[in-house]
Amino acid sequence: MTRIHEYFLFTLQKLCFSLNLFHLSLKINGFPIRKAQALLKTIQNKTETDLITSIEFKKQEIVEFHLKHNSFYKSFAKGVNPQNWESIPVMDKHHLQHPIRERLSNGYALKNVYINKTSGSSGNPFIFAKDKFCHSLTWAGFIDRYGWYNLNFNTSKQARFYGIPLNKVGYYKERFKDLLSKRYRFSVFDLSDVQFEKNLIKFKTTKFDYINGYTSSIVQFSKYLKQKNLVLKTTCPTLKACIVTSEMLFKEDKTLLETQFGIPIINEYGAAELGLIAFQNTENEWIVNTEDLYFEILDENNQILPYGEEGRIVITSLYNKAHPFIRYDLGDIGKLSKKSTPAKPILDTLVGRTNDIICLPSGKKAAGLTFYYVTKTVIEDDGNVKEFIIEQLKIDTFKISYISSYELSEEKLIIIKEAISKYLESNLTVIFERKTALERSKRGKLKQFKSYL
Structure with a gap:
């Protein structure tokens, strides 16, 4: 933003804030x-x-x-x-x-x-x-x-x-x-x-x-x-x-x-x-x-x-x-x-x-955010992992993409997999991928779980 733009917006701001501008804008646009x-x-x-x-x-x-x-x-x-x-x-x-x-x-x-x-x-x-x-x-x-x-x-x-x-x-x-x-x-x-x-x-x-x-x-x-x-x-x-x-x-x-x-x-x-x-x-x-x-x-x-x-x-x-x-x-x-x-x-x-449902090999179903919640309690406890998303690639395969200060240890990965087995079911394949950024929507939202089934 140039200085001319900044000055224009600042001047307009002083004028606008002296009015009940939100109500006025609705009224001008025909909203009663x-x-x-x-x-x-x-x-x-x-x-x-x-x-x-x-x-x-x-x-x-x-x-x-x-x-x-x-x-x-x-x-x-x-x-x-x-x-x-x-x-x-x-x-x-x-x-x-x-x-x-x-x-x-x-x-x-x-x-x-x-x-x-x-x-x-x-x-x-x-x-x-x-x-x-x-x-x-x-x-x-x-x-x-x-x-x-x-x-x-x-x-x-x-x-x-x-x-x-x-x-x-x-x-x-x-x-x-x-x-x-x-x-x-x-x-x-x-x-x-x-x-x-x-x-x-x-x-x-x-x-x-x-x-x-x-x-x-x-x-x-x-x-x-x-x-x-x-x-x-x-x-x-x-x-x-x-x-x-x-x-x-x-x-x-x-x-x-x-x-x-x-x-x-x-x-x-x-x-x-x-x-x-x-x-x-x-x-x-x-x-x-x-x-x-x-x-x-x-x-x-x-x-x-x-x-x-x-x-x-x-x-x-x-x-x-x-x-x-x-x-x-x-x-x-x-x-x-x-x-x-x-x-x-x-x-x-x-x-x-409703389209964020986990379908498991046993026939069991769970909300996608349940999976997210289970892993969240485990991998964020030390502050290393900043953000993560979960994708269901196959009926028995999940991918966890995450941003972190350093790579998750093998011990931590085992703990996460054990938690997933406990709360969902055993014999699931879980893939981990560390990334520098996670994909967001055009509006900036982060979709925390996605199923490709």
């Missing part, structure tokens, strides 16, 4: 954020009984709307009874891989809806639409949840650990958006100690209010702080919280982040096509969004599972009239806490994606 916030408050003020009644009404209403006004959904859900929820078919990403114009409801066009595309982390990316009021409700939800930790979208400075386009136009476009949103973006493509030292200098000289971004990148920064025996809150006293998203947060990693950052670590779960799904409150509960979404856990036969049982996460967007997301299988596996109620579902665990 104030109206959405008013509805959100109305929903939150309902009694438990009224909220449950309201959710049931909205479920039926959104199905009836799309059966009447959306030819794609009418064809997809032939002959369903909106009053019989279990008769409504479950849709997934494959069902939605049609041209977006074919999936829009009557009265909606590309020019009057919010258009975006999924990240493609499931292997099935597609373009989707949300009507502008629905998208405003999404933002209202984020604003509300961040407020639990005294974070303000208009005024709180964000340290952002996300990917960024490397071409000149895309780069400056994202930097400009960061400017308007009062955030500074750190690269997730360079996780070297040299870059982390630069990050640390930025934290020393900037009054950041919170950190937000990909779990794996933020965890790597915390390991650097541990290596330096530093607590980030001491370096940057204005920090209030750290919000991790898009990737799994393990218990050990959360403990490390809490220790090295010295601030609350908040687990966020969302999806581009749906918005905010669950957010951790100040009592360490992962609260499911019931204001504009309906959340279900289903088994392989699409039967609703009771609280405490693990299954597929299926979600209905209650307010999206532009495009149907009704009983939409997100591709994730999780379970609700037994303490949940219809008015207050609590997400207990998020295991991973």
